[in-house]
Amino acid sequence: xxxxxLEVRRLVKTFxxxxxxxxxxxxxxxxxxxxxxxxxxxxxxxxVAQIAGELPPDSGSIRFKGKDVxxxxxxxxxxxxxxxxxxxxxxFPGFSARDNVLLALQARxxxxxxxxKDARRDDSLNARAxxxxxxxxxxxxxxxxxxxxxxxxxxxxxxxxxxxGRPRLMLLDEPTAGMGAEETSKMVGLLSRLRESHSMxxxxxxxxxxxxxxxxxxxxxxxxVIASGGVEEIRSDPDVRRAYLGEDxxxx
Amino acid sequence: MKxxxxxxxxxxxxxxxxxxxxxxxxxxxxxxPFYVRLGSRVMIYAMAALSLDLLVGYGGMVSxxxxxxxxxxxxxxxxxxxHGTMEGLVAWPAAxxxxxxLALPIGAVSLRxxxxxxxxxxxxxxxxxxxxxxxxxxxxxxxxxxxxxRNVLAGGxxxxxxxxxxxxxxxxxxxxxxxxxxxxxxxxxxxxxxIRENERRMRSLGYATYRYKLAxxxxxxAIAALAGGLMANQTLYLSPSLMHWTxxxxxxxxxxxxxxGTCTGPLLGAxxxxxxxxxxxxxxxxxxxILGPLLILVVLxxxxxxxxWLRGEGRDG
Numbered sequence: 001x002x003x004x005x006l007e008v009r010r011l012v013k014t015f016x017x018x019x020x021x022x023x024x025x026x027x028x029x030x031x032x033x034x035x036x037x038x039x040x041x042x043x044x045x046x047x048v049a050q051i052a053g054e055l056p057p058d059s060g061s062i063r064f065k066g067k068d069v070x071x072x073x074x075x076x077x078x079x080x081x082x083x084x085x086x087x088x089x090x091x092f093p094g095f096s097a098r099d100n101v102l103l104a105l106q107a108r109x110x111x112x113x114x115x116x117k118d119a120r121r122d123d124s125l126n127a128r129a130x131x132x133x134x135x136x137x138x139x140x141x142x143x144x145x146x147x148x149x150x151x152x153x154x155x156x157x158x159x160x161x162x163x164x165g166r167p168r169l170m171l172l173d174e175p176t177a178g179m180g181a182e183e184t185s186k187m188v189g190l191l192s193r194l195r196e197s198h199s200m201x202x203x204x205x206x207x208x209x210x211x212x213x214x215x216x217x218x219x220x221x222x223x224x225v226i227a228s229g230g231v232e233e234i235r236s237d238p239d240v241r242r243a244y245l246g247e248d249x250x251x252x
Numbered sequence: 253m254k255x256x257x258x259x260x261x262x263x264x265x266x267x268x269x270x271x272x273x274x275x276x277x278x279x280x281x282x283x284x285p286f287y288v289r290l291g292s293r294v295m296i297y298a299m300a301a302l303s304l305d306l307l308v309g310y311g312g313m314v315s316x317x318x319x320x321x322x323x324x325x326x327x328x329x330x331x332x333x334x335h336g337t338m339e340g341l342v343a344w345p346a347a348x349x350x351x352x353x354l355a356l357p358i359g360a361v362s363l364r365x366x367x368x369x370x371x372x373x374x375x376x377x378x379x380x381x382x383x384x385x386x387x388x389x390x391x392x393x394x395x396x397x398x399x400x401x402r403n404v405l406a407g408g409x410x411x412x413x414x415x416x417x418x419x420x421x422x423x424x425x426x427x428x429x430x431x432x433x434x435x436x437x438x439x440x441x442x443x444x445x446x447i448r449e450n451e452r453r454m455r456s457l458g459y460a461t462y463r464y465k466l467a468x469x470x471x472x473x474a475i476a477a478l479a480g481g482l483m484a485n486q487t488l489y490l491s492p493s494l495m496h497w498t499x500x501x502x503x504x505x506x507x508x509x510x511x512x513g514t515c516t517g518p519l520l521g522a523x524x525x526x527x528x529x530x531x532x533x534x535x536x537x538x539x540x541x542i543l544g545p546l547l548i549l550v551v552l553x554x555x556x557x558x559x560x561w562l563r564g565e566g567r568d569g
Contacts, residue, residue, distance in 0.1 A: 074455070074456060075455070075456075075458045075459075075460070078456065078457070078458050079458055084456060086456075090450060090452065090453045090456075091450065091453070092446050092449035092450050092453065093449060093450070094449055095445075095446070095449060099442065102442065103442060103443070103446045103454070103457060104457055106439055106442065106443070107457040107458040107459055108458070109439075112439040112440055112442075112443045112459070112464070113440055113464075113467065114438055114439045114440055115434075115435055115438050115440045115441075116434055116435075116438055117438055117439065118434070118437050118438065119437060119438055119439040119441070119442045120437065161457075165457075165458075
C-alpha cells in the first residue's frame with residue numbers, strides 16, 4: 001500500500017490523572033478516508049488537535065508525508081498540507097463568502113505586506129476562489145455575507161476554505177455537527193465528490209455519514225482504539241457494538 | 253433597463269460629492285478668515301480621525317491614546333521650527349518618522365493585550381507622553397510654546413496666507429484619503445480586517461497576526477503625526493493639551509459618529525462634530541448638554557454612523 005500519508009504511533013496525552021489518548025496508532029494512506037468514531041468524551045477532538053499541532057502529545061510520534069512533525073507548530077503543519085475543519089464554525093462573519101475564501105488563498109502566498117494592489121482584483125486568486133466555491137456548491141453565494149448564510153452553507157464555506165489551501169490531508173472534525181438530515185446529506189455528497197482528490201481523517205458522530213464515506217474506520221473509546229477495519233468489519237464487530245453501537249443499531 | 257435604474261443613485265452620490273467639493277473651494281474664495289480657519293481645522297481633525305479609524309474601525313483595536321501621536325507630530329514640527337528648520341518637506345516627514353519610531357515599541361507592548369486592556373494600556377502610554385511633554389521646560393513645559401511662523405514649502409512658498417494653508421490641508425487630506433482607500437482594499441487591508449473579524453481563525457489559516465496589527469498601529473500613528481504637524485501650523489502654538497487623553501476621546505467620537513470601518517465616515521464625523529460645536533456654542537455655552545444626547549441618539553439608532561445612515565445601511569441591516 002506504499003508509505004502512509006499520516007502515521008500516528010503510540011500517541012499518549014494525559015490531563016492530570018485522566019488519560020485522553022492512550023497509545024493510539026493510526027494511519028491515513030494517500031487517497032483514503034479514514035473515519036474515527038466513538039462515544040462522547042472518547043478523545044476524538046483531542047486526537048485531531050494533536051495531529052493538527054494545537055496540543056502537544058506527552059509521548060509518541062506523528063509523521064506526515066514521511067517527516068516527523070510531532071513538535072512542529074500549527075501554521076507549519078498547515079503550510080505543509082494539513083487542512084483543518086473545526087467542530088465549531090469559525091468564519092469571518094462580516095466578509096462575503098468569496099472574501100472568506102480569498103483570505104484562505106492569500107495565506108498560501110507567503111506574507112501579505114502588500115499595501116497597494118487591490119486584493120479583490122487579483123484574477124488568478126479570484127478564479128481559484130470561484131473554483132473552490134463551486135466545488136463546495138456555493139457558486140451563487142459568493143457575494144453573500146458569511147453571517148447571512150444558513151448553518152449548512154456556512155459549513156460548506158468552511159470546506160471551500162479548507163480546499164483553498166490545497167491540502168494533502170483534510171482533518172475534518174465533525175463536518176455534519178448541528179445539521180439537519182437534508183444538510184447532512186448535502187455535506188456527505190460534497191465530501192464524496194472531494195474524495196477522489198483528497199485524503200481525509202474524518203471524525204464524525206453521524207454513523208450513516210461515516211458508513212457512506214469511510215474506507216476504514218477506527219473506534220475510539222476512553223482514548224483507546226478498540227477496533228479498526230473496513231466498514232463491514234466494524235459494523236459486525238461484537239466489541240464495537242457493545243461499547244458504542246449497541247443501543248443505536250437496535251439489533252442486540 | 254436595470255442599469256438605468258441603478259444610475260440615479262450614482263448620480264446622487266456624484267452630486268453630493270461635487271457640492272461638498274464645491275463648498276470646500278468656495279470657503280477660501282469667500283475669504284472670511286473665521287470660516288477658512290474652521291475649514292482647515294476640520295480637515296486636520298478629519299485626517300487624524302481617519303488614521304484612528306484604520307486602527308479602530310478596520311483593525312478592531314480600540315485605542316484611547318491616539319492623541320499622543322498627534323501631539324508628537326505637532327511637537328516635532330514645533331521643536332524643529334524652534335531650532336530653525338522651517339522646511340515643511342523636512343519637518344512633516346520627520347514628524348511622521350518620529351511618531352512611527354515611538355509607535356513601534358508602544359504598539360509592540362500594547363498589542364500583547366486586547367479589548368479593555370488594550371484601551372487602558374494605550375491610554376497609559378499616552379498619559380506618560382503627556383507628562384513627559386509637560387516637563388519639557390526647554391520647550392514651554394506646562395504652558396506650551398508658541399511657534400514663530402508657519403512652515404515654508406519647497407524653500408520659498410510661504411503658508412501664511414490662510415487660503416494657501418487651507419489648500420495645502422485639502423491636498424494632503426485628499427492624498428491621505430486616497431492612500432487609505434487603497435490600503436484597506438489591499439491584501440494587507442484584507443488581512444487586518446480579517447483579524448478584526450476572527451483573529452484565532454486567521455492564525456489557523458497561517459497568518460502571523462501580531463506583525464500585521466503592529467504594522468497597522470505604526471502606520472496609523474504616522475498619519476496622525478502628519479495631522480499633528482499641520483495642527484501646529486494651524487494654531488502656531490504647541491500645548492501639552494494636544495496629547496491629553498480627552499483629545500483621544502474626541503477623535504474616537506468623530507470616528508464613531510461618522511461611521512467606523514469606512515474611509516468617508518471619519519471625515520463626516522470630524523466635520524459634523526466640529527461644526528456642531530461651533531453652531532451650538534454660539535447659542536449657549538452649555539452646548540455639551542445638547543451635543544451629548546445627540547451623540548447618544550446616533551450611537552443608538554445609526555450604528556453605521558452618519559455615513560452608514562447616508563448609505564441607507566440602517567434599513568437592510
